[in-house]
Amino acid sequence: MAEAIEGGCRCGRVRYRATVEKLPNVYACHCRDCQTRSGSAFTVNFILSESRLEVTGEPQVYERTTPDGARTSYQRACPVCFTRVYSTNSALPGLVGVRAGTLDRSDELEVVAHIWTKRIMDGIVIPDGVPNWREGAPRDELVAVLSR
Ligand SMILES: [Zn+2]
Numbered sequence: 001m002a003e004a005i006e007g008g009c010r011c012g013r014v015r016y017r018a019t020v021e022k023l024p025n026v027y028a029c030h031c032r033d034c035q036t037r038s039g040s041a042f043t044v045n046f047i048l049s050e051s052r053l054e055v056t057g058e059p060q061v062y063e064r065t066t067p068d069g070a071r072t073s074y075q076r077a078c079p080v081c082f083t084r085v086y087s088t089n090s091a092l093p094g095l096v097g098v099r100a101g102t103l104d105r106s107d108e109l110e111v112v113a114h115i116w117t118k119r120i121m122d123g124i125v126i127p128d129g130v131p132n133w134r135e136g137a138p139r140d141e142l143v144a145v146l147s148r
């Protein structure tokens with residue numbers, strides 16, 4: 001049964017809403033970019049089709065192209081409180097990666113996969129049986145795990 005999920009930034013200016021079949025599964029990324037961007041050990045994201053996401057509050061966009069020029073990511077953040085809310089990537093057209101901690105129901109989410117574990121911080125333990133990859137996961141494999 002379809003339901004609406006909602007979330008937004010810390011100050012409330014940027015808000016989003018999406019209709020989903022069930023609460024999306026989440027993956028953690030331990031890559032250096034994610035660590036730097038979040039100022040934390042890893043990021044947690046869920047993926048939605050871009051057409052499902054309705055956004056208000058005019059997030060600001062930060063563009064970053066990889067050194068080889070192969071892909072550009074577009075990070076959307078609140079211009080007031082600087083919370084990073086979601087991003088798109090030229091390599092994944094039509095999809096958005098939403099920062100899972102911005103969801104109003106973030107406490108109900110489950111991390112079902114970990115990528116870039118070769119950069120994992122000591123002390124963070126991946127539970128037995130949770131799929132993980134030392135570097136980026138092949139897109140189809142990650143999507144399959146997330147859609148379980
Ligand atoms: Zn804000």
Ligand SMILES: [Zn+2]
Pocket residue numbers: 029030031032033034035043116
């Ligand atoms: Zn990452």
